[in-house]
Amino acid sequence: MASQPGHPSAMLLPWPARLQAAAGDRKVSAQNLTPSYQGLQSPRIDQALRRIAGTIATRSGASDDTAAVPLAIQMQQLSPRYPGLEADESYLLEISPQGISIRAQTELGVLRAVATLAQLIDAGGELPCVHIEDQPRLAWRGLLLDCARHFLPVAAIERTLLAMASCKLNVLHLHLTDDQAYRLPSKAFPDLPSAEHYSSAELRNIVELAADLGIRVVPELDMPGHVTCWLTAYPQWGSQPVTATRRFGVHHACLDPTREEVFDAIGTLLAELAEIFPDPCLHIGGDEVHPAWWSQDPQIQAFMRKRSMVDHRDLQAYFNQRVGSLVEALGRQVVAWDEVAHEQLPAQWLVQAWRGATARDRLLAHGNRVIMSAPYYLDLHYPADVYYQFDPGAPQQQLVALEDAMLEDPRLQHVADGMRWTRQWRKDAVQLEDSSEHPGLIGAEACLWSELVDDRVLDQRLWSRLPALAERFWSEVDSATTQSLYQRMSHFQGHSLPSFGIDLAAQLHSALDDLSIHGRWQAIARLLEPVKWYGRLLGEEALAARLAGSEMPQARPYDADVPLTGLADALPPESLDWRAIDELIADAAGGPGADALRRLIAEWRDAAAEADPPDLLIAFLPALQALAEMIEQRLDGDAASPTALADLVRPHGELLLAVGPGLQNWLLNPS
Numbered sequence: 001m002a003s004q005p006g007h008p009s010a011m012l013l014p015w016p017a018r019l020q021a022a023a024g025d026r027k028v029s030a031q032n033l034t035p036s037y038q039g040l041q042s043p044r045i046d047q048a049l050r051r052i053a054g055t056i057a058t059r060s061g062a063s064d065d066t067a068a069v070p071l072a073i074q075m076q077q078l079s080p081r082y083p084g085l086e087a088d089e090s091y092l093l094e095i096s097p098q099g100i101s102i103r104a105q106t107e108l109g110v111l112r113a114v115a116t117l118a119q120l121i122d123a124g125g126e127l128p129c130v131h132i133e134d135q136p137r138l139a140w141r142g143l144l145l146d147c148a149r150h151f152l153p154v155a156a157i158e159r160t161l162l163a164m165a166s167c168k169l170n171v172l173h174l175h176l177t178d179d180q181a182y183r184l185p186s187k188a189f190p191d192l193p194s195a196e197h198y199s200s201a202e203l204r205n206i207v208e209l210a211a212d213l214g215i216r217v218v219p220e221l222d223m224p225g226h227v228t229c230w231l232t233a234y235p236q237w238g239s240q241p242v243t244a245t246r247r248f249g250v251h252h253a254c255l256d257p258t259r260e261e262v263f264d265a266i267g268t269l270l271a272e273l274a275e276i277f278p279d280p281c282l283h284i285g286g287d288e289v290h291p292a293w294w295s296q297d298p299q300i301q302a303f304m305r306k307r308s309m310v311d312h313r314d315l316q317a318y319f320n321q322r323v324g325s326l327v328e329a330l331g332r333q334v335v336a337w338d339e340v341a342h343e344q345l346p347a348q349w350l351v352q353a354w355r356g357a358t359a360r361d362r363l364l365a366h367g368n369r370v371i372m373s374a375p376y377y378l379d380l381h382y383p384a385d386v387y388y389q390f391d392p393g394a395p396q397q398q399l400v401a402l403e404d405a406m407l408e409d410p411r412l413q414h415v416a417d418g419m420r421w422t423r424q425w426r427k428d429a430v431q432l433e434d435s436s437e438h439p440g441l442i443g444a445e446a447c448l449w450s451e452l453v454d455d456r457v458l459d460q461r462l463w464s465r466l467p468a469l470a471e472r473f474w475s476e477v478d479s480a481t482t483q484s485l486y487q488r489m490s491h492f493q494g495h496s497l498p499s500f501g502i503d504l505a506a507q508l509h510s511a512l513d514d515l516s517i518h519g520r521w522q523a524i525a526r527l528l529e530p531v532k533w534y535g536r537l538l539g540e541e542a543l544a545a546r547l548a549g550s551e552m553p554q555a556r557p558y559d560a561d562v563p564l565t566g567l568a569d570a571l572p573p574e575s576l577d578w579r580a581i582d583e584l585i586a587d588a589a590g591g592p593g594a595d596a597l598r599r600l601i602a603e604w605r606d607a608a609a610e611a612d613p614p615d616l617l618i619a620f621l622p623a624l625q626a627l628a629e630m631i632e633q634r635l636d637g638d639a640a641s642p643t644a645l646a647d648l649v650r651p652h653g654e655l656l657l658a659v660g661p662g663l664q665n666w667l668l669n670p671s
Contacts (some may be wrong), residue, residue, distance in 0.1 A: 002294060003047040003540060004422055005359075007021040007128060007130075008120060008122055008127075008128040009021045009120065009128055009130045009132075010115065010120055010458040010488075011488050011491040011495070012120070012469055012488065013119070013471055013488040013489065013491070014135035014341055014471035014474035014475045014477075014611045015137055015468055015471060015475045015480055015488075016061055016116065016132045016133070016308075016475075017133060017134045017475070017476065018132065018133040019131070019132050020130065020131040020132075021128065021129075021130050022096070022130060022131075023054075023129075024449045024657070025152075025384040026097060026100075026128075026129045026340070027122075027128055027129070028069060028096070028097060028100070028126065028127045028128075028129065029067070029125060029126055029127075030052070030056055030069065030117075030125055030126060031056055031069075031125045032068050032069055032265075033049060033052070033069050033100070034069060034070055034071060034072045034074075035049055035073055035119060035492055036070065036071070036072055036073070037073050037074075037294075038072055038073065038473060038476060039074060039075065039076075039295030040075055040077070040078055040107075041076070042078060042107050042110070043105065044212060044214075045073060045106060045110050045111065045114065046109070047212055047483075048111055048114045048115075048212075049071075049114065049211075051118075051122070052114065052117065052118050052141075054499075055118055055121065055499045056125045059580045062534070062549075063078055068397070069099055069100065070099035070100065071099065071100045072099065072100070072101045072102070073102045073103075073110060074101075074102070074104075074251070074628070075103070075104045075105065075106060075107055075109065076105045076106065076108075077105065077106055077474060078107045079106045079107040079108045079214070080151070080603070081211055082207075082211050082216070082278045082279060083108060083170065083211070083214055083215070083216045084138050084216075084280050085139065085140075085280055085281070085442070086335065087108050087139070087165060087252070088104075088105045088106045088108070088109060089106070089111075089112050089135060089136050089168075089170070090102065090104065090105060090108060090109050090133075090134065090136075091104040091112050091113035091116075091132075091133075091134055091135075092113075092114055092131075092132070092133050092134075093108040093113045093117060093129075093130070093131075093132040093134070094126050094130075094132070095117075095120070095128065095129050097129065097418065100117070100127070101227075102114070102117075105116075105256060107214075111134075111165070111214040112168055112214070112524070113132075113134075113214070115130060115165060115167075115168055115207040115255040116120065116134065117211040118166065118254035118396075118496070118499075119166070119496055120493070123495075126425060128358035130251045130304065131159045132253065132510075133479050136168065136170075136457070136473075136603055137474060137475060137476060138392065138441075138443040138444055138473050138474070138476045139442050139443050140170070140171055140442050140443020140444070140445065141168065141171060141370055141443055141444065141445075141470065141473035142167045142169065142170070142171035142172070142173050142371065142443065142444070142445030142549055143160070143164060143169055143171070143172055143173065143444070143445065143446050143447075143448070143462075143466065144173040144174075144355070144373075144445055144446070144447040144448060144449075145157065145160065145173070145174055145175065145450070145451070146178070146447075146449045146450035146451075146453070147174055147175060147176055147183050147452075148175055148176060148177055148178035148181050148450070149178060149180055149181075149248065149449065149451050149455060149471075150454040150455075150560065151183065151194075151197075151451040151454075151456055151566075152458065153291075153449070153455050154198065154202050154205070154206065155457055156455045157172075157174075157206055157360055158206065158209055159456045159459075159500045159501050159502060160172070160273065160458070160462065161206070161209055161210050161215055161385065162377045162499075162500040163462075163496070163497055163500045163502055163655055164213070164215060165213035165214065165215060166492075166493065166496050166497075166499075166500070167263075167466075167467050167471070167474075167496075168213060168470060168474050169470050169473070170216060171215065171217075171218060171443070171465075172210060172215055172217050172218070173220060173283065173445060174217060174218070174220065175287050175449075176198075176219055176220060176221065177220070177221050177222055177226070177229070177230070178222060178226045178229070178253045178558045179226050179227070179228035179245050179247075179253065180194075180228070180229060180245060180246055181194035181196070181197070181229055181249075181560075182194050182229050182230065183196070183197045183198055183234075184197060184198055184200075184219075184273070184276070185197065185198070185199060185272075186269060186448060186461060188265075188268045188269070188272065189233070189234065189265065189268070189269070190231070191233035192230065192234070192269075192594060193232065194660065200276055201475055203276045203277070203565060204276060206264065207276070207277060207278065215334055216279050216281075217277055217279055218277070218279050218281045218282075218283055218284065219276070219277045219279075219283065219427075220282075220283035220284070220285055220335075220336065221270070221282075221283070221285065222255065222270060222282060222284075222286075222287065222550055223241050223255055223266065223284060223285050223286070223290035223323065224254045224286075224289055224316065224319050225250075225253070225254045225285075225287065225288050225290060226251065226288065227250050227253055227254060227255055228242055228244070228245045228253040228415040229244070229245075230255070232244045233513050233663050236251060236259075236261065237255050237259070237261070237262050237265060237292070238254065238255060238256055239256045239296075239297040239299070239300060240252075240253075240292050240293055240296075240297075243279055246370070246559040246560040246561050247556070247559050247560075248451045248537065248556055248558060248559060248560070249361070249542070249556060250288045250290050251290065252292045252293055252295070253293070253510070254289055255319070256293075256297075256300065257294075257300075257315055257316075257318060257319040257322070257571050258300055258303040261510040262294075262374070263322050263323070263326070266323055266326060267326045267329075268517060269602065270326050270327060271330060272322075274330045274332060279332075280332060280333050281333045281335045281336040281350065282327050282330070282332045282333070282334065282335065283336065283352075284320070284323050284324070284327065284336050285337060285367075286316070286320060286336040286337045286339050286340040286470050287338075287354075288339065291311075291432045294312050294476070295312065297333050297603075298449065298616045300566040311455070313342060314342075316339075316340070316342070316574070317340075317342040317343075317344045317345070318452055320336065320340050320342075320345075321344065324346060324349065327344065329348065333348075333350055334346070334348075334350065334364045335349070335350045335351070335371075335571060336348045336349060336350075336352065337351070337352050338351055338352060338353045338354060338355055338359045338362075338363060338511060339355075341359075341362060341363060341366070344535050345366060345368065347366065347367035349368055350361045350368070350369050350370075350371065351368045351369070351370055351371070352370075352373050352426045352444070352445065353370050353371065353372055353373060353374055354374050354377075354447070355374065355422075355425040355435055356374050356401070356403065356423075356425035356426060357374055357375070357396060357400050357403055357426075358361050358425065359374055359403075359425065360374065360392075360398060360399075361397070361429070361430050361431070361432050361440070362428070362429070362483055363395050363440075364432060364440045364441065365432060367440075367470035368440065369441075369442050370440055370441050370442065371442065371443050371444060371445050371658035372392040372441060372443070372444040372445070373444065373445045373446070373447050374399075375387060375392075375399070375402075375403075376444060376445065376447060377447050377449070377456070377471055378444040378445075378446055378447065378448045378461060378462065378465055378466065378573075379447070379448055379449045379450075379451070379452065379453065379461070379537075379583060380533050380534070380634070381529070381530050381531070381532045381533075381536075381573035382406075382465075382466040382532060382534060382573070382574075383411060383573070383574040384468040384489065384574060385482045385485065385486075386406065386412075387446075387465055387466070387468055387472070388468040388469070388471075389400065390402055390472070391472065392444040393438070393474070393477075394441075394442055394470070394477075396429070396431065396432070397515060400426070403422075404560070405418060405423045407420065408647070409661065410659075410665075411532070411598070411658065411660075411661060412532055412533070413646075413649070413670060414531060414532070414649070414656060415531065415532045415533035415534075415535050416429070416493035418533050418534060418535065418538075418543055418546070419533055421546055422653055435599065441471065444469075444472070444473050446466055446469045446617065448461060448462060451537050451560075452536065452537060452558065452564060452569070453564070454564050456511075456564065457564055457567070457569050458569075459497075459502045459504060459507060460504060460508065460572050460573075462572065463493060463497055463502055463504060464504065464572045464573055464574060467488075467489045467492050467493070467575065467576065468485055468489060481635060484581060490576075493505075504572070506572065508522075508526075508571070508572065509522065511569075511570035512525055514565075514568055514570075515566075515570060515616060516614055516615075516616075517567075517614045517616065517617065518571050518614075520603070520607065521607070521613065521617060523603075524576070524604070524607055524617055524620075524624070525567065525570075525571065525614075525616075525617060526571070526575055526576075526577045527575055527577055527578065527620075527624070528567070528569040528571055528655045528656065528657060528658060529571060529572075529573065529574060529655065529658035530569075530571060530618065530654060530655060531568075531651045531655065534546075535651070535654075536557075536558075536654045537556065537558060538556060539556050539557040539558075540556050541556075542555065566654070567655060568617045568654040568655055571655075573657075578658050578659060578660035579660060581600070581660060581661030581662075581663055582595075582660040582661070583662075584596050584597055584600075584665055585662050585666045586665060588635065588666065594635055595633055597635065598632070601627075601628035601631050602628070603634060604624050604625065604628045605607040605628055607624075608621040608622075608625045609622070619652050619653075620652060620655075620657055623648045623652075623657050624657065626644070627657070627659065630645065630648075631663075631667070633671065634666065634667050637670055638670065639667065639668055639669065639670045640667040640668055642668055643661075645664060645667060645668065649664070
């Protein structure tokens with residue numbers, strides 16, 4: 001990273017391609033920006049600048065008597081109202097005592113420059129002098145929100161869009177239907193929409209706000225599986241009767257590909273979708289199709305024999321091609337999950353790779369363009385640095401090695417056996433001669449599936465880690481160290497997000513208060529994390545079944561009606577308190593770190609000795625007390641017992657004492 005230590009530009013996220021910070025501490029007031037266009041003008045840019053003015057007023061209080069600061073904007077062409085698959089988003093931003101200059105080829109490039117400008121404004125409403133030349137690495141920098149399992153209010157989606165624009169994400173993928181609910185209107189099939197669903201006007205407003213921000217909105221209708229709610233309303237589209245479900249996991253229900261009325265209905269639904277969403281892409285799902293119904297139905301089996309279909313993969317390929325033709329007839333690009341991979345998969349389809357590191361290269365080898373999502377499932381509760389290490393364009397062998405290394409990460413040991421289950425996805429891996437920076441890799445997308453996410457916990461689940469992926473998708477591979485990443489994420493969370501109504505610290509404080517965890521007990525609670533991977537979602541019985549090779553359904557502790565109001569819901573996926581403790585280790589050899597650690601464990605012991613601790617924390621106090629003893633022994637030169645330490649960091653129900661890897665290594669290895 002090429003910026004002067006302590007310079008305000010050092011807090012930018014994502015990190016720009018080229019940055020030159022001015023020497024010294026010269027600053028320019030941003031409180032009275034006076035834009036002028038050198039050529040083309042843009043109401044969309046004017047609106048973005050008005051948002052900056054609102055941000056300044058919130059942070060510092062604008063002053064009417066501040067001298068005008070010229071902002072010269074030069075762009076070569078206006079961008080389409082609705083961004084497409086490819087766009088030039090490069091820009092040049094220069095801030096000097098003489099004023100501010102933005103130059104870009106397109107209007108979208110100016111929007112990205114304005115996002116950088118907003119990040120640079122400090123609490124006093126001033127800007128540092130700096131020269132930035134920047135452009136994105138990937139064209140598709142996306143976020144999937146699952147609105148089907150839990151309904152996400154329009155306000156939640158709107159604040160998410162504003163925050164996405166701030167860190168230069170440019171695609172919002174809305175997963176609008178699943179087994180549990182159909183979240184959009186249908187004039188042709190009025191029994192489809194669930195009780196909670198978006199109106200056409202609400203969805204159009206989301207699209208328009210996104211367009212103002214230079215963000216695309218890609219809708220998804222998942223089929224032929226994940227359609228229980230479709231068949232509950234219109235059973236004639238399936239081959240067996242169903243009942244409404246609130247259960248999570250793979251369901252047997254799927255559409256019947258042998259019935260023409262099914263394709264007629266799909267064509268109508270896709271046309272309704274296309275009326276609302278102008279994006280070039282329509283996502284048709286295609287994931288997790290259970291073969292039971294198709295293999296059990298005599299008519300479907302006869303249909304397959306007549307067409308020389310060998311198995312359900314051939315039948316799904318037939319279904320996919322029929323639906324793909326309907327999408328293309330609307331003038332749209334087909335997008336689907338990687339289960340659509342098949343010898344007959346049309347090469348013009350855009351495919352989203354989610355099943356492990358090798359899925360990407362199988363699709364690239366087939367000739368498809370690919371969106372990489374495999375390492376970026378935010379609902380798995382991994383720490384930010386785990387996600388950040390996965391470069392979407394890295395060679396396959398490097399990605400596989402990173403997957404294997406996760407099994408040795410002490411923070412993930414409690415779910416390592418479950419994570420090994422995904423190695424089955426490596427079967428039939430394809431080795432490309434050069435998979436790095438393959439031209440078919442058009443982007444990457446973080447995914448937040450909402451089985452354990454509702455509006456109350458959405459911000460904590462997203463913005464605790466998503467900024468790291470926003471940088472991974474925009475910036476060059478070697479853009480930052482882990483320490484720099486966390487510093488800049490913390491700044492982004494405290495500096496930028498509150499402008500959009502997202503205050504993670506305040507939300508956590510309020511959520512813990514609601515659970516009767518007050519005062520210094522909140523510091524104890526912040527040492528805990530939810531369990532990782534699918535440990536919490538599956539529960540012990542379903543997890544054991546998966547490891548044994550059995551498929552769902554198995555009993556799970558959650559369905560769509562279980563309230564998400566526990567301590568595991570309130571806490572962020574990653575405890576940053578442990579990162580702070582890890583940083584003390586470097587100074588623990590008789591220095592200030594040792595004194596700080598002794599003060600810390602004294603606080604833990606005082607808390608454990610209290611007569612009336614919060615009920616939700618009682619189970620962790622013995623472990624915390626034992627950990628305090630280990631730290632004290634280590635400060636005195638003695639190593640901790642590996643067995644005893646492993647017992648302390650194992651899960652207690654849905655939570656674990658998230659002892660950082662640095663502290664664990666220090667405890668076990670006296671110098």
